[in-house]
Structures are given as C-alpha cells and as structure tokens.
Amino acid sequence: MASCATIHVYGNKINETLKEAENRYIREPAGIDEGHPTLEGILTPLHASKFAGDLYVRTYIDTYKIEAASFRLTGIYGTRQFGGEDHGWVANFTIRALTDRPITIFGTGKQVRDIIYATDVCRAFDAFFHTRRSGIYNIGGGVETAISLLQCIDILAELIGRRPEVRFAPDRHGDLRYFICDTSKAERELGFKAAILPKEGIRMLAQWVQDNREIFIGN
Numbered sequence: 001m002a003s004c005a006t007i008h009v010y011g012n013k014i015n016e017t018l019k020e021a022e023n024r025y026i027r028e029p030a031g032i033d034e035g036h037p038t039l040e041g042i043l044t045p046l047h048a049s050k051f052a053g054d055l056y057v058r059t060y061i062d063t064y065k066i067e068a069a070s071f072r073l074t075g076i077y078g079t080r081q082f083g084g085e086d087h088g089w090v091a092n093f094t095i096r097a098l099t100d101r102p103i104t105i106f107g108t109g110k111q112v113r114d115i116i117y118a119t120d121v122c123r124a125f126d127a128f129f130h131t132r133r134s135g136i137y138n139i140g141g142g143v144e145t146a147i148s149l150l151q152c153i154d155i156l157a158e159l160i161g162r163r164p165e166v167r168f169a170p171d172r173h174g175d176l177r178y179f180i181c182d183t184s185k186a187e188r189e190l191g192f193k194a195a196i197l198p199k200e201g202i203r204m205l206a207q208w209v210q211d212n213r214e215i216f217i218g219n
Contacts (some may be wrong), residue, residue: 078118
C-alpha cells in the first residue's frame with residue numbers, strides 16, 4: 001500500500017532559509033530530504049491534514065509490519081486536471097492562459113516547486129509495488145523539474161505565443177514559498193526518478209486544454 005501525503009507535512013519554516021533571485025527563490029542546499037523536521041512554522045489545517053495520513057502510514061508500518069509507503073508529493077500536474085486557484089496551479093495557469101482569462105498569483109510569483117507530471121507519479125506507485133520497500137518518500141522531480149510561478153508563465157507565453165494577463169494578490173496565510181525534493185531515497189530504494197521535464201509536460205497539458213477548449217469556455 002502506498003498513501004499520498006504532500007510536502008506540506010514539513011510546514012513553512014523553510015521560508016526562513018530562502019534568498020530572493022530575479023524570478024525565483026533559491027536555497028542551499030536546493031533539495032530537502034525526508035529527514036527534514038516536520039510541522040514547523042505557521043501551521044494551518046492543510047498542514048495537519050497532510051501530516052495525519054503520513055503519520056498513520058508510519059504507525060501501521062511500525063505496529064503491523066505491513067508493506068506500506070507514504071509519498072510526500074510535490075506539485076502534480078497533467079492532462080485531465082481541472083486546476084483552480086486553491087489547487088493544481090500549473091493546470092490553473094494553463095487553462096486560464098488558453099481561455100484568455102487573467103491569472104492570479106498570490107505573493108511575488110517567485111515561489112518554487114519541483115513539479116511532477118501525473119504519469120511519473122503513477123510510475124512511482126508502480127516502483128513501490130515491485131520493490132515493496134516500506135518507508136517515507138519525497139516524490140517529486142528534484143532540481144531538474146523545479147520552476148517558479150513566474151517561470152511557468154514564461155513557458156506558457158512561449159508555448160501560446162502571447163503573454164497571459166497576470167494579477168498579483170497578497171500572500172496566502174501559511175504559504176510554503178519553496179520546496180524541491182531531494183529524491184535520492186526514492187531513486188536508491190525504489191529505483192524511481194521522474195522523467196518528464198516542465199516544458200514537455202506543460203506542452204502536453206496545454207495541447208489537451210486546447211483540444212478540449214469548449215469544456216472550459218462553455219457554450
């Protein structure tokens with residue numbers, strides 16, 4: 001059994017370790033591994049809910065010795081995802097860009113995630129099914145797939161030939177401004193490494209949105 005948590009189990013004290021570059025936040029070291037302290041910083045019900053599932057998996061492994069894993073997932077995106085302002089930001093940006101709607105960015109837009117394409121997440125589950133190595137795993141794309149919100153806008157502008165309209169709003173309470181997974185444990189124990197890079201993944205997502213544009217613009 002593999003269960004889904006997210007990188008929000010770590011809280012947002014990571015924000016205190018960041019430096020600000022031109023179009024993204026940066027951190028040294030870039031990657032954050034599973035040994036990083038959890039539930040630090042300003043906490044919200046989001047953090048508690050993600051941590052609860054993670055904790056249950058760990059206790060069932062320890063108590064019943066079952067073959068189980070908790071995947072601390074980073075930003076998932078892909079076709080057939082109906083992203084909104086509160087979830088699925090890559091899909092939300094892509095849908096809005098291709099339907100000529102303004103994109104709202106909360107904060108500076110320099111927030112960073114190592115986004116991971118949905119089929120790569122499926123490959124991670126398959127890797128656990130075949131290895132059965134119980135434990136906690138950060139599942140993301142690592143430094144190779146890390147982009148900021150502003151960099152995502154740049155990719156979309158290049159793909160669709162025009163720059164989407166962007167509106168800025170204040171930071172959201174408890175927001176995590178940066179996370180890049182150190183994926184070395186998943187690579188070592190499960191033999192898993194993400195394969196799809198952001199430009200390729202966002203291109204496939206944008207093509208799906210374009211092919212199904214009537215879903216998003218109505219009659």
